[in-house]
Amino acid sequence: EEFTCINNHGNVREVRPEELRGKRNSTSNRAVALDAQGNQIRVNDLVSIADGPFKGRQATIKRMNRAQLFLYSQTRTENAGIFVVRSRSCVLSGQKGKVERGAAAGGAFGARGKKKEDGGLIGKTVRIQSGQWKGYLGCVADTTATHVTVELHSRLKKVNVLRERVVVAGDKFGATDNPDR
Incomplete structure (x- = not known):
C-alpha cells in the first residue's frame, strides 16, 4: 500500500505509510503568510x-509550509484539485480581515467618537522603526490619527506606537518600503 504525496515544489511521488510517520505539518492551521499586497492569509x-502557471484561478488554502501554499480548486482534476503556489503569487479574495475588524470596532468611529484614519493599515504587517519596540514585526489592529496599535508577532502583546514609527513590511521582493524617505 502506498500514498500519493505532493511536496512543496508541486512534485508528486508515491510513499509508504512508514515514511510519513511524524512528518505531518501540525502548525499549518495556525500559520500566517503574506499575499502579494501584504495582506495576511x-x-x-x-x-x-x-x-x-495557475494565474487567474481561485482556490482555497488547505495547508501552508513557509512561503508555499497548498491550494484546492474544484475545477482542477489533476492531483485531486491540489496544487502548490508561493504565497506572494496570490491575492486574498474579498476584504475578509478588514470587514471583520471594522465591524467589531463599531464602523468608522471609535468608542470616543473620533474618526478612524487607518490609511489602509488595519490588517497589514508592519515593522516598528524606532522606540522601545524597534525591529519588531506585527499586525495593525487599530489606528488613530497619531498612533497605531500593533499585535506583535513574536509576543502575545498589543503595543501602541506613533504612526510615523511604523512602515508596512515587505513588498513583492521582500524589501521594506518607506515613502517618507
Missing part, C-alpha cells in the same frame, strides 16, 4: 492566483 482563506 491563513488556512481556509479564498485566494486568487496573480501570477505563475
Whole structure:
C-alpha cells in the first residue's frame, strides 16, 4: 500500500505509510503568510492566483509550509484539485480581515467618537522603526490619527506606537518600503 504525496515544489511521488510517520505539518492551521499586497492569509482563506502557471484561478488554502501554499480548486482534476503556489503569487479574495475588524470596532468611529484614519493599515504587517519596540514585526489592529496599535508577532502583546514609527513590511521582493524617505 502506498500514498500519493505532493511536496512543496508541486512534485508528486508515491510513499509508504512508514515514511510519513511524524512528518505531518501540525502548525499549518495556525500559520500566517503574506499575499502579494501584504495582506495576511491563513488556512481556509479564498485566494486568487496573480501570477505563475495557475494565474487567474481561485482556490482555497488547505495547508501552508513557509512561503508555499497548498491550494484546492474544484475545477482542477489533476492531483485531486491540489496544487502548490508561493504565497506572494496570490491575492486574498474579498476584504475578509478588514470587514471583520471594522465591524467589531463599531464602523468608522471609535468608542470616543473620533474618526478612524487607518490609511489602509488595519490588517497589514508592519515593522516598528524606532522606540522601545524597534525591529519588531506585527499586525495593525487599530489606528488613530497619531498612533497605531500593533499585535506583535513574536509576543502575545498589543503595543501602541506613533504612526510615523511604523512602515508596512515587505513588498513583492521582500524589501521594506518607506515613502517618507
